[in-house]
Amino acid sequence: MCADTPDYKDTLNLPETEFPMRAGLPKREPAWLERWEKIGVYDRLRDKQGRPPFTLHDGPPYANGHLHIGHALNKILKDMVVRSQQMMGRDARYVPGWDCHGLPIEWKIEEQYRAKGLDKDKVDVVDFRQECRKFAEGWIDIQRDEFKRLGITGNWADPYLTMDFHAEAVIAEEFMKFLMNGTLYQGSKPVMWSPVEKTALAEAEVEYHDHQSHMIWVKFPIIAGAGSALEGAKVVIWTTTPWTIPQNRAVCFGPGTGYGLYEITGRPEECWARIGDRYILADALAEDALRAARLEPSMYRRLGDVSADELAALTLAHPFRGAEGAEGEWDFDVPMLPGDHVTDEAGTGFVHTAPSHGDDDYQIGLKHGLPMTYNVLEDGSFRPDLPLFGGAVITRPNGKEGDANKRVIDALVETGALIARGRLKHSYPHSWRSKAPLIYRNTAQWFAAIDRAVSDGQDTYGTTIRTRALTSIDKLVKWTPQTGRNRLYSMIEARPDWVLSRQRAWGVPLTCFVKTGAKPDDPDFLLRDPAVNARIVAAFEQEGADAWYAPGAKERFLGNDHNPDDYEQVFDILDVWFDSGSTHAFVLRDRPDGSEDGIADLYLEGTDQHRGWFHSSMLQACGTIGRAPYRGVLTHGFTLDEKGNKMSKSLGNTVAPEDVTKQYGADILRLWVAQSDYTADLRIGPEILKGVADSYRRLRNTLRFLLGNLAGFSEAERLDPAEMPELERWVLHRLAELDQTVREGYDAYDFQGVFQALFNFCTVDLSSFYFDIRKDALYCDAADSPRRRAARTVLDILFHRLTTWLAPVLVFTMEEVWLDRFPGDDSSIHLTDIPDTPQDWRDDALAAKWAALRQVRRVVTAALEIQRRDKVIGASLEAAPVVHVQDADVLAALKTVDFDDLCITSAIQLTADPSPNEAFRLPEVPGVGVVFEKAEGAKCQRCWKILPDVGQHAHADTCARCNDALGG
Structure with missing residues (x-):
């Protein structure tokens, strides 16, 4: 200048x-x-009167460590829901909560004990529980600050804790509703069991990892029911859990599977099969099974078919029948039973059946009256007096494999029952806490029956927990995304009864009493007394669940109406998923900032909670209020690294x-x-x-x-x-x-x-x-x-x-x-609602017109960009292009606006003339061509437009518009 x-x-x-x-x-x-x-932003929002409520119920994280990115994702999503609902005119409450009981926290305290060389079982149970409580309190304070740092709004001053006395009282009260409505029972059946943690686990506490298991092919001699063709033959089973063989009580076959009788005609030097042996195998698996025994097809021949009727008539001997040192333990008959779960996809087509150690096995046992065994103790060891295998260990305390599999395999070799062995790497259930492999173990546990009629008069959505849950899923709940519906529905449709009991110390106990000497199926086995229940709830409100363990607790709760000698107090604790599943009662129902009808508008958690919190909350509520505790469920995925790998x-x-x-x-x-x-x-x-x-x-x-x-x-x-x-x-x-x-x-x-x-x-x-x-x-x-x-x-x-x-x-x-x-002391965007936007601002005709104008503008700006790139011009205001527009309506529309302003040029010429060959065009905008021309005139020193009138006004070097703006 x-x-x-x-x-x-x-x-x-x-x-x-x-x-x-x-x-x-x-x-x-x-x-x-x-x-x-x-x-006090959150509290001031609650003071806004007359707004429809919206309640997002917080799924409680565990109070046992720093937050990870999955926590952040979850809480941020919840916060965006709450804030957006609030700003759209609702009273959006958010009460954060924590899961404080259960194995994750108890395990941390046990780790501390082990590091100090202490034995948890020798510590007073109340003292141990107090240490768990103190541990949880410390992490709640840490996690609360970490959540708040993410900008999460909520009632942080008064969160809900499952270990609060009122919460423990309500959890016990909710459990006793199952006691009173006839769905609670004690049963002896196989459950997922952690030998390391010495407790049953819920499905949601199980994760799957690759694991190398033993494989064995074992022959069961036929001792009765065989015709002449099958006399002396042996049925061959395959299993990846050798330690379950001592618990065998039957062998199952597939009714629709094709079976054959195979005779061994030759063998290599190192082989457990013998020439002349005859084995019954599924035809589809015979070659694989015999190859595992090192037998080539030239070393055996198929003698003929074996029908399902022939198989059903057979009686087998246990592989350890008559073994030296067996002391008659296995001198019983082993029946052959049909089983729909048997396939010819792997193994031999026969399934060795131990009703105490598998769900399919258990169901077969129930159907056919097979006896249960109790050979495996809580630490995963065999009972000391079990012949041959007393004291053998399935899984050691450190999670490593014990000697049980090896001892069973060695015994099978010694008795001549083994024809092959190997190793298999496959996905196998592990504890999510100790990371140790799990087993199915038969043990007395407490269950909620989900197909038994619930005696509570709340039958609007069904008479059983399962039917209430399935009806709720379809009729009462909105799913985001919709696939969540299918996942939970299929899980609940197929699930067994709910295992409520855990053999741990930190949690709410199963507050019930059983008749001394009575059997679980006796009518008076469980004490059902509302007065006893009321005393328990009142004590828990004042003292927490520790009251159950106090000296004289049995006498205190039974009162004068029952002789303490006639009853035994149950000391198992409730599955922690029952705790969190009950939160609707002590949060939504009981808190002033809960929900008016005790039902949440939304539960929001990760997709794994279809088998966790969504699932347990559904079952728990269907057993106590007859329906789902939520109207909506939102699920999110997991967090991965940039390459899509699981974080580790x-x-x-x-x-x-x-x-x-x-x-x-x-x-x-x-x-x-x-x-x-x-x-x-x-x-x-x-x-x-x-x-x-x-x-x-x-x-x-x-x-x-x-x-x-x-x-x-x-x-x-x-x-x-x-x-x-x-x-x-x-x-x-x-x-x-x-x-x-x-x-x-x-x-x-x-x-x-x-x-x-x-x-x-x-x-x-x-x-x-x-x-x-x-x-x-x-x-x-x-x-x-x-x-x-x-x-x-x-x-x-x-x-x-x-x-x-x-x-x-x-x-x-x-x-x-x-x-x-x-600015202002009380000013905040978060105290403000989204303003109403008049719908009469909508003008679709105007929008269509401007969509067409912007298309033409695209061609102009693209043409000018080439001139700028080629350094013909430095800025678009140096241009005054000629725009050729074929469409008459578009051209007319362009002439109603200051199109040069829209294109940020100093001038523009619009014409219906055909575009010359040198015109710039965009293929996606047909009928528009742009011919570049430089703007004529001088540059206004105020607005920088190049116009013919610059310099002709009172204010030097200005255009008419700028001259007027300056008061010219």
Whole structure:
């Protein structure tokens, strides 16, 4: 600029804001947390009267360690639900909670004991329980701070804890409803058992890992029922659990499977099979089974078919029958039984059946009256007096394999019953806590019968727990995504009775008494006395569940109506899933900030909770209130690393929430959740977070533009939409569309859809289009010009909608934006609702017109970009292109607007003439051609447009518009 050229910079209406482009979230977010606590945002929201309630019931995490990225995903999703529902006009309550009982915490205390060389079983049970309680309390405080750091709103001052005295009282009370309604029973059946932890486990406490098991092929001699062809033959079974052979009570065959009799005609030197042996095998598996015995096809021949009727007539001998040192333990007959579970997919086509150690086996045993065995003790060892195998151990305390399998295999070799052995690597159940392999073990446990009629008079949705649950799934619950319905339905449809008991110490005991000397099927086996139940509940309310273990507890609870000598007190504890499944009663039902009808609007957890909390809550509630405790269920996937691998500390690919907040801030983590499809597994890692941070910066730019150009805006400037130019009315139309998208999206919990719509609007419709066009008017028009007032009015409308629409996701940033414009001790975006957006702003005809205009604009801007790339021009204001438009309606529409302003050129010529050959075209926009021309005239030193009239006005080197703005 020459020395005598006026400098008009100070006459422009340039943006004014202290809103920084660099967010500095890691350092600034904690201050906003303190501010929200100081002004009591959550409590003030509860004071808003007359709003319809919305209750998201929190699935309790365990209080036993720092948060991982899965916790962050879960809690952020919950927070976005709660905040969005609140800002749409509801009273959205959120009471965070913790699971405090059970094996995860008890195991931690046991680890501490083992490190000190102490024996847990020698410590007073109440003292041990107090240590568990103290451990949980410490982690609750840590996790609470970690959750709050993520911007999670809720009643953090008064969370629910399953170990609170009232909670323990209600859990016991809920259990006693099963006692009273006839669904509680004691049964002896095989359950998933951890020899390391010495307790039964629920399916939700089981995880599957690769495990190398022994394989054995064992022959059972036929001793009766055979015709001449089968006399002396042997049935061959295959199993991957050799330790179960001593518990065998039958062999099952498949009624529809083809079987044959095979004779051994030759053998290699090292082989347990003998020439002349005859084996019955499934035809589809015979070659594989005999190959395992090192026999080639030339070494055996098939003698003929063996029918199902022939098999059913057979009686077998146990492989250890008559063995030296067996002391007659196995001198019983082994029946052959048909079983629908038997296939010819692997093994031999015969299944050795031990009713005490498998569910299929147990069901066969029930059907045919097979005896149960009690050879395996709680630590996974065989009873000491079991012949041959007394004291053998299946799994050692450290989780490693014991000697039981080897001793059984050695005995089979010694008795000549083994024909082959091997190893198999397969998926096998392990404890999710100790990581040790599990076994099925027959033991006396307490069950809730899910197919027995519930005697409680709440039969609206069915008479049994199973039918109530299945009806609830189909008729009462909305599933997000819908696939969650199918998963839970199939699980409950096929599940066995619920094992309620655990052989542990830290939890709520099964508060019941059994008749001394009575059998479980005796009518008076269980004491059902409402007065006894009431005394237990009252004691737990005052003293917690420790009251059950206090001296004289039996006498205290039985009172004067029952002789203590006539009853035994049960000391098993409840499955921890019963605890969390009961939370609807002491949270939704009992708390003032619960739910008016005791039913939650939403349960939200990971997809694994179909077999966990969703499942146990459904069963528990169907047994006590006759229906599901929730109206909606949302499930999310698991968190994976950037390559889609499962996170593991050993692989070094974990992402800790604390690390993300320290590097980027919690809002970046929240934005990652909002940008992801939570219905599938979610990937996260350094590169992904960089991409999220880039999206955040682009969004922050949009918000900074709003703030800068709203400086000093007052109501006196506001224009009615009817007075606005078409461009502003088009923005209002888009806001009306988006308002519906946002509300419907938030109601459907489609945070990804909401954010994508808003992000595209901000970056494409606003930053790259509306803001780009209107910068000229905002900066250069007279302060009171109608066009500038219209633009500022629209910016104000945009501000109120974007901040509230985005506040459930970017809780810290939207607070920063809000306070930049509306500072004040009590001011907060989170006390504000999403404003109503008039639907009469919608103008579909106008939108269609502007869609066509933007298509033509695309061709113009693309043509100018080539000129800029080739350095023909430096800025689009140096251009005055000729635009050839074939469509007459589009051309007419273009002539109704200032199309040069839309294209940010100094001039533009519109014509219906055919496009010349040299015209620039875009294939996707047919009928439009652009011929580049440079703008004619001089450059206005205020707005930089190149116009013919520059220099002809009172203010030097200005155009007419700028001259007028300067008061010329």
